[in-house]
Amino acid sequence: MIWRFGLFDSTFEPLASTHWALLAALGLPLLLGLFAALFSPKRALPVALASLPVLASGVVLLAAFEQAGLLRWQWEIAGIHLSLRLNGLSVLLLLMTQVIGVAAALYTPGYLRLSETGPLARWLWPLMGVVLSALSLIWLATDLLTLYIALELMGLAAVGMLMLSGKVPAIVAGMRYLLLALVGSLTYLLGVALILGHWGRLDLQGLAEVIEPGPVAWFAAALIGAGLALKAALFPLHAWLTPVHENAWTPVSALHAALVIKASLFMLLQLWSILLPETFYAPRVIAWLGMLAIVWGGLLAWRTDSLKTLVASSTVAQLGYLMVAFPLLLGPDIAPLPRALAWEGFWLQLMGHAFAKAAMFMAAGNLILATGESTLKGLAGTSRRLPLSLLVFGIASITLMGLPPSAGFTAKWMLLQAMIITQQWWAVAALLTGTLLTAAYVFRMFRYSFDETAPRHRYQPLAPGMDMIALTLALIAFALGLLAHYPLELMHGGSP
Amino acid sequence: MIASFDAIAALDVIEVVLALCLTGSALVCLFDRHLVRACCFFLAFAVSMTLAWWQLGAPWLATAELLLGVMLTGPCFFYALGHLSPGASSPLKHDTFNEPWSRVAMRVVLALAWFVMVGAAIRYVIADMVYSPSEHPLLLAGVVIAASALGAFALHRHLLRRLLAFNILGSGVFMLLAGVAGTSAAAQALISVGLLVAWLGSMLGALLIRQLLHLEGVEALGRDGALKERTT
Secondary structure, three states, X not given: OOHHXXXXXXXXXXXXXXXXXXXXXXXXXXXXHHHHHHXXXXXXXXXXXXXHHXXXXXXXXXXXXXXXXXEXXXXXXXXXXXXXXXXXXXXXXXXXXXXXXXXXHHHHHHHHHHOOOOHHHHHHHHHHHHHHHHHHHHHHEOEHHHHHHHHHHHHHHHHHHHOOOOOHHHHHHHHHHHHHHHHHHHHHXXXXXXXXXXXXXXXXXXXXXXXXXXXXXXXXXXXXXXXXXXXXXXXXXXXXXXXXXXXOOHHHHHHHHHHHHHHHHHXXXXXXXXXXXOOOHHHHHHHHHHHHHHHHHHXXXXXXXXXXXXXXXXXXXXXXXXXXXXXXXXXXXXXXHHHHHHHHHHHHHHHHHHHHHHHHHHHXXXXXXXXXXXXXXXXXXXXXHOHHHHHHHHHHHHHHHOOOOOHHHHHHHHHHHHHHHOOOHHHHHHHHHHHHHHHHHHHHHXXXXXXXXXXXXXXXXXXXXXXXXXXXXXXXXXXXXXXOHHHHHHHHOOOO | OHHHHHHHHHOOHHHHHHHXXXXXXXXXXXXXXXXXXXXXXXXXXXXXXXXXXXXXXXXXXXXXXXXXXXXXXXXHHHHHHOOOOOOOOOOOOEOOOOOOHHHHHHHHXXXXXXXXXXXXXXXXXXXXXXXXXXXXXXXXXXXXXXXXXXXXXXXXXXXXXXHHHHHHHHHHHXXXXXXXXXXXXXXXXXXXXXXXXXXXXXXXXXXXXXXXXXXXXXXXXXXXXXXXXXXX
16 A cells, blocks of 8 residues: 555656756745735636646656656755655646646636625635645645645635635634634644654654554554544534535635545545554444445435535535545455555546536536526526536536546446455445435436526626636546546556 | 652652643633633743743744744734724623533533543553653643643634634643654644644634624624534
């Protein structure tokens, strides 16, 4: 498991151009966010021009990885070791972050122009920049101190972003998120303290060599797991998620659901694979909770009347699929084939969900913005007037349901295959139930929108490109399923 | 009898006094319904934390605590209370929200369980601690503070008091971290980042509390408790 995360020595040193690309990938989003706060762009074109170098840095890092394999950076500042690594998985996640981040940034000017956002709108840009920079750092960092810094930066900026709408329910929900996230990070810190006290180091590669299973590792894993599960909204610690999304701005919701909660999950899997290799119970517990999450999240999404709650609750269920794969990734006595399949399926599902959920939030935001209604019943008659937004919603939900040929299908196929090989029938049942429930809540939404008898309303026209950006994201989620072999190859690249 | 006298004599008097100061100010800050007094005691708590870091031989942390804890985080609470904006009489004086007994009992059990868990972890799991709790009462104070702060965090519905409880909980955790891992460069860096995060979080929280007060009045500050919340 540990080599899959790229925690081994690299063969080549990074080139000078790679250093610059790394600096750009980590620093540019932040810098551009600050610039945008000063000039607050009114159109998408300057945003598109400004985000080109960010995407270019990601492509340069990808090329560097393809050429040289795993790359490592290490610094020592005042007796503190900091280290970064670039392997296939982190390149993929970095590119995903940049694409979704740029899409959200392109979506923002139109959204801000059309909705009454108030004086706080200017703050959205720097906060978005901080979130994207911190996310890029989380995918790359390999020591617990850098991970902690990046996690906190991301968490605080995400809380700030979600509350910019300034409405009372948004502030109440956001305040609860803030307090829980802060306590979650203290729990994480206590776990790190145990590790530092017992093994005296914070770099993951060194820790992977010295950590042996025992009460200290279990305690640390439990504390870190609890803190990160709270931040990742894993069932049953998900209650803060829906109210937070209910009142947030669309691009913020898209970024948060697609990327921010995934970062905590990524850290959880990476740290547990070091602290709890080959344990039986801990990943099992996560998997059982994941099954409950699939059913409970699906039921919540099915029963709700609000479009945004539907999309947010479906995140809880979709995270359940990822949790169910934990025993395959961390459990003992798993043959190499199902483990490799589960590894590929896990990350493909995570990326497919990220793109699809960002697209879905944007489509839902477009529908709400155009109709002025946030309930499912308010969507009546939209099939005639807003076909493109509904199409995007449909393509995104194909990925969530896991119908071919989307990324969701390929990912679930791999997970199912791994589960059948290892004979985990409960997990298979949960996966199939989840698909049915997803279909149920998606078709419930479409039943309302295809209501032809509804009276004609006056719809607000959308800014040009708002639908196209969402469509692009949804199609990427589709393409990830069709062209899955390339990202999957990357994930296995760089093995020793 | 003589052995126990020896044990007491082995303790540093200054450290005992500091530990008592820390625990006392933390408890008043956590459980006093008079909000201004609670915030004043938070300042006292932060000052004793500064002295405690000095006592543990970490002048850098003492500076960080003085700067971030006393000078930056403390004023956030007074801002939330409305004492820093000129001419405004604040409606925030007392916490008037009442909790049912079942809730109180649940939270006390939670805090006790947390206390026992952390205590057991320190006593049995980490045998080779840098500062042993039997020699350093500051560590014992850290465990007590962390446990009671978690209980208070789960118990209170008033947002300002929850924010205070989070800050005290943070200090307790930092103290435990220093006890378990010593004051190496890495530990000091972790604690400094934690202090910075606590300040930023408190600032954000204080801004939100002011905004909520401005929009909805005092009642909105307790709305959160009506919902179901979980704290690991």
